[in-house]
Amino acid sequence: MSDFFGGIAPLAFDPDAEGLAFRHYDPQEIVMGKRLSEHLRFAVAYWHSFAWPGGDPFGGQTFDRPWWGDTMEAARLKAEIAFEMFEILGVPFFCWHDADIRPEGASFAESRRNFEEIVAVFEEKMAATGVRLLWGTANLFSHRRFMSGAATNPDPDVFAWSAATVKTCLDATHRLNGENYVLWGGREGYETLLNTDMGRELEQMGRFLSMVVEYKHKIGFPGQILIEPKPQEPTKHQYDYDVATVYGFLRRFGLEDEVKVNIEQGHAILAGHSFEHELALARELGILGSIDMNRNDYQSGWDTDQFPNNVPEVTLAYYEILKAGGLGRGGTNFDAKLRRQSLDPSDLIAAHAGAMDVCARGLKAAARMLEDDALEGPRRARYAGWETPEAQAMLDSDLDSIAARVEADGVDPRPRSGQQEKLEAIVNRYV
Incomplete structure (x- = not known):
């Protein structure tokens, strides 16, 4: 055990507690015939909680974490502290990108070896704690090699690197019994048509996704393949703009029965929609897979990834999810990060606990509305x-x-x- 969290005990459900505790989230509470934990299926995002340094477009690192550093020793310490947090919160799941969990190597092979070593660490810790993997994914957007996209890149060598990376990540997700695998096309789009062959790029993207589905079946991965719709940021014209755009893309390539969507609240807002709109449309189209729960600052025009605190908004989101029959293999992943001034380790616990309470309040309110036929x-x-x-x-x-x-x-x-x-x-x- 590390001393990073200063001996914070696992959180309990205690509506009258003065310190860190759950006031509304009782994982054993039965709602519409299922435990609240089974409805919500909470997950912690490895990247925002353990890989993000606290920067913004105008300033760099504000967080001081003992695992900073591009070494395997730091990566192992990060995993140790991450699982300590998972146990404090009592979350059943977590999620990762490959780049979150391992240092970049001097070659693809070295990066893969680093990654697989940490996957083995995860395997041990998951067996010891019972925490499971909601989904894995590949970071195909941060490194400069992806500045013009991954699957849609004009350089076939980048396409090949991306395909090899996804294979490695899908293998690891399968090894860890992950429930889903997510494709997040952070740079699958373009800045200007002056240098873009849109038709070629869409064909490349469709073939890439088809390869992923083919490989899923080849290795017998039982989980869902998910696309996460995202508009504009960071690419001006994003090919996976929203649920409707993704569905049209899936239909074009005959993948509508193979791939579903992981919908994020913040991305829905950037696309000019409400979260509940995107969820309802995905439900009606039969492609609702999982959700990233966060919120944006409505006074900012970018993806601020804040923890949810708006109960009415969250209620309407879970209303659509409950109408769909629940999240199935999906879950509620907190794709949310602390504010860069929130420096203390306990802030990580408080942020997640508060968000879990907000989600519990929202889901229970949504369930009551459905049971009372109040809107239907x-x-x-x-x-x-x-x-x-x-x-x-x-x-x-x-x-x-x-x-x-x-x-x-x-x-x-x-x-x-x-x-x-x-x-x-x-x-x-x-x-």
């Missing part, structure tokens, strides 16, 4: 006219027949209230 009843009433035989028959008819019926009936439809304010008031009663 009015929704059904609004569309009740479509349940009549005449309305259903119209969908199988044609314009000539419909026009003739309208003239014969002589009915002039009268608008009906959507009652938005009443429904908003209903939501507010639950949150």
Whole structure:
């Protein structure tokens, strides 16, 4: 055991506690027939919690961590402290990029050996603690070799490097019994059409994803392959902009039954949507896989990756998830980072604990609304006219027949209230 967290004990559910504790998240509480822990399936993001130094676009490192350094010794210490935090929080899962967990080597082979050594450390610690892997992924965006993309790069050598990296990461995810594997195309897009062959890049991206799916089946990986939609930042025109864009891409390459989406709240906002919109659309399209839970600062135009603290927003998100039947193999990954002024180790614990409480409050409120039929009843009433035989028959008819019926009936439809304010008031009663 290290002394990084200063002897902080595993957090308990204690609504009246004055110190670090859960006030709303009781993992054993039964909600809609399942334990709260099974609904939420919390995961810690290795990159933001253990690899991010506290910088921003105008300044560098503010955090002083004992594992900083590009050495295997530092990587092993990072893993030791990470699993201590997982146990303090009682989270069932964690997530990683390859670059988060190992130092970069002088060659691809050396980086792979470094990576596999830490994967072996993870294997031991997962067996000892019971913490599982929600998903693994490859960092194909930070190193300068990826400045023009990974799968979409104009240099075939970068495409090859990226494919080899994903193979290594998918092998490791399979070895660690990961629930999912995520592809996050941080630089799969372009800055200007003056130097871009968009058609070629989309074909490369489609073939790359097809190779990943083929390899998943070859090795017998039972988990889901997920794409994480992300608009603009850092690439001006991103190919995986939002859920609708990703679905169209999947349909084009015949992958809609093979790949789902990992949806992030902050990315939804950057795309001009609400989180619940993206979740509802993914549910209706049958591609909802998992979520990254965070929030953006609405006064900033970039992805600030803050821990969630807005219960009404979180409630509406979990409402859509519960309507989908839950997260399945997915989970709630906190793709969120401390503010660069939050320097203390205990801030890491407090940030996650507070976020877990917010999610618990949101999910429980969403469950009550569903159980009380508070929103679904009015929704059904609004569309009740479509349940009549005449309305259903119209969908199988044609314009000539419909026009003739309208003239014969002589009915002039009268608008009906959507009652938005009443429904908003209903939501507010639950949150």
